[in-house]
Amino acid sequence: EKLIRAIASNPELTPVQKNTTIQGLRDSVWKSNMRLHKKKRKIEEEERAGVGVGNGGEDVKGDGGESTAGGIATDLTMSNIHEATATATLARRSKRMTPPASYYKKNRHGKIELVWSSESSSTKFSLDDLSVPLFSASELAPTFHDGATGAVLGCPHYARACKLRHPSSGRLYTCRLCCEQEREMPMKDQDSPLDRYAVTEVFCMRCGALQPASDRCISPKCESQGKPFSKYSCNICNLYDDGPNKNIYHCPFCNVCRSGKGLGVDYRHCMRCNACVSLADDTHHCIPQSLQGNCPICHESMFQSTEPLRGLKCGHVMHLSCFTMYMRAQSYTCPLCKKSIEDMKDYFALLDAAIRMQPMPAAYSATVSDIYCQDCGKRGKVPYHFVGCKCSYCGSYNTREMGRLEG
Ligand SMILES: [Zn+2]
Ligand SMILES: [Zn+2]
Ligand SMILES: [Zn+2]
Ligand SMILES: [Zn+2]
Ligand SMILES: [Zn+2]
Ligand SMILES: [Zn+2]
Ligand SMILES: [Zn+2]
Ligand SMILES: [Zn+2]
Incomplete structure (x- = not known):
């Protein structure tokens, strides 16, 4: 900050030079903070893993x-x-001391049978033989997609009538993201991420039957009467979604469920990028060559990274987590090519409105800025405004002021 003040008060620099230098400084300070943050997180993760092993x-x-x-x-x-x-x-x-209302399990021959029921004592298992899993009251309680109204079963993320059983901890979560949310809270016995592909059992929130994962409840006594847990379900991702106007398809190449009508309908899978891209997007830039480099934010390799990546509108790529941090710091331009990071239409409309509401004082009414547009690469002269200078070719505010002509 001291350095920034020194630059700002240096009479030998033009305002433009000052601004770019200060911006550059802020960027590099921010980037090194990011690196520190990453390192700290890694150490914490390692410590946590260490504690787990020593835990009796x-x-x-x-x-x-x-x-x-x-x-x-x-x-x-x-x-x-x-x-x-x-x-x-x-x-x-x-x-965790309550059994589910009933428990259906596949036997050795792959046939599903009722092994335990709270209503009958003549079932295969009894509560004392350690074979009936126990849950906490909150795990067994139904959760809702519509919050307080309580009319639609599900969670904030999905409408669905079943919960997933965590493949390693055995706990019940309404969805993978619900598990992720809980993992963000500081807790002693934190769960591992819920591996959607490894889920084998689901819990019907209508009748309380724990059962092998499938698209509908197997219990003949269930009030669902054979209705599926959700309109869409994927037996690979174990995704259940009852959203009324949502289209979902499973891409076998990405091996995940994605929003859209389907491959060949409104999406295609780009084999070079190994990602699904919209058929409407004819400006798709393939990303592998940009993946060879390092993340422009944390400078770690992206090619070997298992962390999710985020492609920018310009075709450059960074870690998704780095992208989120970068956006949070109110940076909207690609750190590599300075183009707008994504579609900024809404943000630019806000600036339009701000300018309409605050015309420049009369003394500046004839002042003109010579600008370079970082989005379309064109140069031109536009009226000066302290909120920003709008490119007259593409409408972007992502412009650099090269000079100013007092009127
Ligand atoms: Zn959820
Ligand atoms: Zn049921
Ligand atoms: Zn799927
Ligand atoms: Zn795909
Ligand atoms: Zn591609
Ligand atoms: Zn990164
Ligand atoms: Zn870029
Ligand atoms: Zn432009």
């Missing part, structure tokens, strides 16, 4: 989704477990 063999046993009171007793008598850990385990497990 919990991981090996696979965090008892299927444990019962019997499991707790053994834990407590195991002398090598630190007392605090045991207490925490007890507190956590004691909250």
